[in-house]
Amino acid sequence: MKTTQPKKKYRRNIYIRLRPVLRWIIKLRSSPRSIAGGLGLGTFIAFTPTMGVQLILAVIVATFFSLNRPAAMIPVWITNPVTVAPIYTFNYWLGCRIWDGPPLSEVSILFLDIGKTMALLEFWDIQKQILAVLQMGREVLIPLLLGSLIIGAVTGALVYGFSLNILSIFLTRRSKKRLLSNRKIK
Numbered sequence: 001m002k003t004t005q006p007k008k009k010y011r012r013n014i015y016i017r018l019r020p021v022l023r024w025i026i027k028l029r030s031s032p033r034s035i036a037g038g039l040g041l042g043t044f045i046a047f048t049p050t051m052g053v054q055l056i057l058a059v060i061v062a063t064f065f066s067l068n069r070p071a072a073m074i075p076v077w078i079t080n081p082v083t084v085a086p087i088y089t090f091n092y093w094l095g096c097r098i099w100d101g102p103p104l105s106e107v108s109i110l111f112l113d114i115g116k117t118m119a120l121l122e123f124w125d126i127q128k129q130i131l132a133v134l135q136m137g138r139e140v141l142i143p144l145l146l147g148s149l150i151i152g153a154v155t156g157a158l159v160y161g162f163s164l165n166i167l168s169i170f171l172t173r174r175s176k177k178r179l180l181s182n183r184k185i186k
Contacts, residue, residue, distance in 0.1 A: 038071030040160030047152035081119035095147030
């Protein structure tokens with residue numbers, strides 16, 4: 001018979017690993033809605049084919065919508081040279097359900113090459129990073145954009161809702177603890 005002990009231990013390890021990140025996010029000086037909005041926006045941008053300008057785009061859009069800029073910058077790092085191929089391949093696959101494009105096997109090789117190219121570029125070679133994405137061609141870019149917008153919107157909304165709930169719980173607990181400690185001091 002299996003016990004649930006390993007699952008509980010695994011969950012506990014995840015919470016322990018995420019604790020510093022959660023503490024950092026909670027310490028951001030903003031409202032829970034602004035922080036959660038920044039995290040959701042950053043997640044949305046992370047799944048779009050905007051590598052090279054994602055950080056800049058996250059800061060500009062977060063500023064425009066009065067969202068927390070550091071929170072918007074964190075999830076952008078989901079897309080990096082290691083993860084770009086699987087993320088873009090999945091987004092392209094989903095986009096091909098709406099708009100026809102070249103075969104997935106050919107395009108996935110293209111995404112692997114883009115990931116390798118991105119790994120060799122310097123962080124500030126923004127122009128080369130943008131050109132690598134634009135050189136895919138219209139027949140690949142349209143399904144990729146469609147799939148990316150769908151995945152970005154869904155994951156962004158999920159991250160927003162989840163982080164808003166978590167932040168509200170933690171901040172409510174913190175304010176209750178402060179209130180209790182202030183009452184004890186008086």
